[in-house]
Amino acid sequence: MLVHSRAGRRAVQVLFLVLFVPLFAVPLLVVLAASFATHWSGVLPSGPTVAHYRAAGRGEALQALTTSLVTALTASLVALTVGTWAALAAAALPRRWRRVLDALFVLPVAVPSVVVGLAVLVAFSQPPMLLNGTRWIVIAAHTVLVTAFAHQSVSAAVVRLDPAYEQAAASLGATPGQVLWRVRLPLLLPSLTAAAGLCFALSMGELSATMMLYPPDWTPLPVLIYAATDRGALFAGSALAVVLMTATLLVLLVVSRLRTKASYR
Amino acid sequence: MGIRFDGVTVAYDGNVVLDHLDLSVGTGEVMALLGPSGSGKTTALRAVAGFVRPAAGRVYLGDRDVTDLPPYRRGIGMVVQQYALFPHLRVEDNVAFGLKARRVAKPEIRARVAEALEMTGMAAYARRHPRELSGGQQQRVAIARALAIRPGVLLLDEPLSALDARLRSDMLGELARLHRELPDVTILYVTHDQVEALTLADRIAVMNEARVQACGTPRELYRAPANAFTASFVGNANLLPVTVARDGVVFAGAELRTAAAGAPAGARATLCIRPHLVGLGDGPNRLEGTVTEIQWRGATSRLYVDVRGHRVMADLGELREPPAHGETVDLHFAPQDAVLLTAGVTDD
Numbered sequence: 001m002l003v004h005s006r007a008g009r010r011a012v013q014v015l016f017l018v019l020f021v022p023l024f025a026v027p028l029l030v031v032l033a034a035s036f037a038t039h040w041s042g043v044l045p046s047g048p049t050v051a052h053y054r055a056a057g058r059g060e061a062l063q064a065l066t067t068s069l070v071t072a073l074t075a076s077l078v079a080l081t082v083g084t085w086a087a088l089a090a091a092a093l094p095r096r097w098r099r100v101l102d103a104l105f106v107l108p109v110a111v112p113s114v115v116v117g118l119a120v121l122v123a124f125s126q127p128p129m130l131l132n133g134t135r136w137i138v139i140a141a142h143t144v145l146v147t148a149f150a151h152q153s154v155s156a157a158v159v160r161l162d163p164a165y166e167q168a169a170a171s172l173g174a175t176p177g178q179v180l181w182r183v184r185l186p187l188l189l190p191s192l193t194a195a196a197g198l199c200f201a202l203s204m205g206e207l208s209a210t211m212m213l214y215p216p217d218w219t220p221l222p223v224l225i226y227a228a229t230d231r232g233a234l235f236a237g238s239a240l241a242v243v244l245m246t247a248t249l250l251v252l253l254v255v256s257r258l259r260t261k262a263s264y265r
Numbered sequence: 266m267g268i269r270f271d272g273v274t275v276a277y278d279g280n281v282v283l284d285h286l287d288l289s290v291g292t293g294e295v296m297a298l299l300g301p302s303g304s305g306k307t308t309a310l311r312a313v314a315g316f317v318r319p320a321a322g323r324v325y326l327g328d329r330d331v332t333d334l335p336p337y338r339r340g341i342g343m344v345v346q347q348y349a350l351f352p353h354l355r356v357e358d359n360v361a362f363g364l365k366a367r368r369v370a371k372p373e374i375r376a377r378v379a380e381a382l383e384m385t386g387m388a389a390y391a392r393r394h395p396r397e398l399s400g401g402q403q404q405r406v407a408i409a410r411a412l413a414i415r416p417g418v419l420l421l422d423e424p425l426s427a428l429d430a431r432l433r434s435d436m437l438g439e440l441a442r443l444h445r446e447l448p449d450v451t452i453l454y455v456t457h458d459q460v461e462a463l464t465l466a467d468r469i470a471v472m473n474e475a476r477v478q479a480c481g482t483p484r485e486l487y488r489a490p491a492n493a494f495t496a497s498f499v500g501n502a503n504l505l506p507v508t509v510a511r512d513g514v515v516f517a518g519a520e521l522r523t524a525a526a527g528a529p530a531g532a533r534a535t536l537c538i539r540p541h542l543v544g545l546g547d548g549p550n551r552l553e554g555t556v557t558e559i560q561w562r563g564a565t566s567r568l569y570v571d572v573r574g575h576r577v578m579a580d581l582g583e584l585r586e587p588p589a590h591g592e593t594v595d596l597h598f599a600p601q602d603a604v605l606l607t608a609g610v611t612d613d
Binding site: 162164165167168169170171172173174175176178182183186187189 | 314315316335336337338339340341342343345347349350351352353362363366367410411414420
């Protein structure tokens, strides 16, 4: 333990609370409180109501939630597949090529997401690759953005994978395909689910690239929240934010249950 | 199924780790590759398994040239030091892995898994996961998994190094029993532990610096080592620099009688005497020296004696009056117990 004396430990705990609570917890609590309010002129919000949630549960808002969920699920599944494939392939490459491949996949993280959005917009606005105006351009941009994270976390796990397992499997007569499906992927499962959760959460909250790309019939929830606050409907926007947060957390919770089941050590 | 190395050379980035290995292992034979780390012994095993590709030479299993065959088509059982049991599979599924990969019929898989677990005494643990087993139990499962595919060749790579001393000696007995039950399985056993090699092997290939230094039965290597490295790596040895004389050798100015030298008088050589063959007190081939250290080891005592600047070790049985530190003592050895090594003599 880093701090030994009881008083010292107490002081560190207090410092942590002082720093953490205002920065992380309070803003979220404010959003939660605001989502139930009609006015907020004093210290506390007033005029408690659930009208914002009722509005969030139907029409445009409900459709935006579905849009976000479908986009995030599709993007993270594609990202996971592509990222894992690339990570496994990179592991078999000579060191120099592996570096090149890693750099390519990190590019969307290094580049601001607005730029990624613009790039995707420009690239797919002309035939034969005309995606502009369809939902696919949003999903494509999200996939590009989150694949970087999937690739990174899976390739970190692939490097740590003990080659003794693959070799034991090969010596027992397993073909490379059998080794992949019956040994390597099951052993990577904890990292795969972690990567999936990360991709999903990132995609659910993605705004900047989405803003440049979304067609009228494919509006994800963050865009709707931005639009609501932009026109001054702060309380309605707060309710939407809470819905977004809850939906994301619920999916992450399910994924983390999978993860505990999938960890062996 | 026998194993044959025909001039096998392996190099990593231009660094030769196995230099022109020629070695034949007969069907049902246990061959130990004994050597320090970096001697090329594990590389030789991995060349048989197919995990390293020789830069030159061929590897044969039986009559079949397997040099260009991928590991999964060689039909070899392998057990490694860290067990490498699949953590996500139960014991029975670990053992069934190789059979499923070969698409063996289900009822037969069940029978052969049961047989392999029975043979290694792990039948009661079939439903457990590897993490729920001790190191020794995991090693038994690893052996069962390798044997379930009924390999003609079993490769054991330091299989007992991760176990504690007591368990290691138990497992040595187990391995010897398994080999008696499966006399047709050829075993290549890589180890740095001379006791494991002496106990289990029909023949030992002593390796150092990418080459085989000596190859023979444990008795041959122990009684008549071909060179100083073999003498010191297989059992303990006093290695004394001597000059060959007409009927004996000269060691530090004193004449000693030995068996026929087979070398011209005046040649430099190394005299090898096992510590337990050195006696205390006067006798033939007397060596006078000062005791520098005494180590009591229960059944024996090891004496370190400085004889004219050379350290001589003697393993003695129960001593009624052990010599004191710094005391001058006489040591002796029978002429027929000394082996004269004329190959690879260094100046020291």
